[in-house]
Amino acid sequence: MSSKAESKMRSHLTKVKEDLMTGVSYMIPFVTIGGIFLALGYAVAGATGTGVQDVFGATGTFGWFLAQIGVAGLTIMVPILGAYIAYAIADRPGLAPGFLLSWIIQQGDVLVAAGEVIGLEGGAAGAGYLGALVAGLLAGYVARWIKNWSVPSFIQPMMPVLIVPVLTMAILSPLVILVLGVPVAIGNAALTAYLESLQGGQALLIGGILGAMMAFDMGGPVNKVAYVFATGLITEGIYEPMAAVMIAGMIPPIGLAISNFIAPHKYAEEMYENAKSGIILGFSFITEGAIPYASADPIRVIPSIMVGSAVGAAMSMSLGVTMPAPHGGIFVVPLSNSPLMFFAAIIIGSLVTAALATLLKPDYEEGVGAAGGAEAGAAAGSDD
Numbered sequence: 001m002s003s004k005a006e007s008k009m010r011s012h013l014t015k016v017k018e019d020l021m022t023g024v025s026y027m028i029p030f031v032t033i034g035g036i037f038l039a040l041g042y043a044v045a046g047a048t049g050t051g052v053q054d055v056f057g058a059t060g061t062f063g064w065f066l067a068q069i070g071v072a073g074l075t076i077m078v079p080i081l082g083a084y085i086a087y088a089i090a091d092r093p094g095l096a097p098g099f100l101l102s103w104i105i106q107q108g109d110v111l112v113a114a115g116e117v118i119g120l121e122g123g124a125a126g127a128g129y130l131g132a133l134v135a136g137l138l139a140g141y142v143a144r145w146i147k148n149w150s151v152p153s154f155i156q157p158m159m160p161v162l163i164v165p166v167l168t169m170a171i172l173s174p175l176v177i178l179v180l181g182v183p184v185a186i187g188n189a190a191l192t193a194y195l196e197s198l199q200g201g202q203a204l205l206i207g208g209i210l211g212a213m214m215a216f217d218m219g220g221p222v223n224k225v226a227y228v229f230a231t232g233l234i235t236e237g238i239y240e241p242m243a244a245v246m247i248a249g250m251i252p253p254i255g256l257a258i259s260n261f262i263a264p265h266k267y268a269e270e271m272y273e274n275a276k277s278g279i280i281l282g283f284s285f286i287t288e289g290a291i292p293y294a295s296a297d298p299i300r301v302i303p304s305i306m307v308g309s310a311v312g313a314a315m316s317m318s319l320g321v322t323m324p325a326p327h328g329g330i331f332v333v334p335l336s337n338s339p340l341m342f343f344a345a346i347i348i349g350s351l352v353t354a355a356l357a358t359l360l361k362p363d364y365e366e367g368v369g370a371a372g373g374a375e376a377g378a379a380a381g382s383d384d
Helices: 003-047 052-057 062-090 092-104 108-118 128-147 156-196 201-216 221-234 240-262 269-283 287-296 298-319 329-335 339-360 370-383
Strands: none
Touching: 003 052, 003 062, 003 128, 003 221, 003 329, 052 062, 062 092, 062 128, 062 221, 092 128, 092 156, 108 156, 128 156, 128 221, 201 221, 201 240, 201 287, 201 298, 221 240, 240 269, 240 287, 240 298, 240 329, 240 339, 269 287, 269 329, 287 298, 298 339, 329 339
16 A cells, blocks of 8 residues: 555544544533433432332332433434534534434334344344444435535525435435344344343453553543443443443543652652642543653553553453443442442552552653653643
């Protein structure tokens, strides 16, 4: 592959990543509202004697209203993801097709009927967020293609609100429902069943992988893949991966801050102040609080936080700790089925990170370019 073609491919992949992240950023508030309100509905039902499992049958109660809001948020989040991926690609003309295509492949009865048409059995679970990702991309690209057609001037005003959305739906509906929706829904059901059956070594492995991904680039693309995977599973009623991901995202800033406190001679003086904010950022589930440390010494810091986060997440998954809220850090810990184990996983993972970072790092004066390193540390701290 020529350097020009390679550069073009890299640029395209970067744009796709940005489009996906646009969808994720618009989706997250819906997930947050849905997860927290549903958890509050369960909590109120339990506290008032309704019973957690009976909350949806207790029509008109406070817990029932909270649960309805929660379900609405978690139901709408997937079409919102597809809608805003399409919006990022094609602007306003892509929004409605992205939403509707993503929504229609969440309808189990539609996909079961589509499966009968093409000779596949399954689809009742819906295509989930993976289907919405692809539907959003397809809607965006087709809408952008149609939007760029050369048409007479009297038709131009109708393009964004009528012609582009309608043609996009007409072109993509058969493809998305029959070719994409049914197979993805079958795969989604298999993945859900597998995750629900996880125990022992399998749970440790999945938790460790998710934890390492969360720490690897501290808010970057790899981190977001793990996060989106876990948030998508909330809609399926699988809350263990979300707990593992949240714990893993909290560990890096906390662990490095602990290392900084117990071995200040291994860090630039400016980093000590960063450590104080790192504790707050960590408990707030802001993994980016570890970036100043990683920027100053990536070779030693990144492996340390990956191992610590993997340990914490693996511990959480193996113990079956749950978290129905996709964000909030320490403030949503009471929503977990085991707040004490949630905290324990954070503490143990943070201590592992702190121990490794302290062991691996040399005294600061012995580091590469002490004077230059101090300037780099100060710059990294100000960027944070």
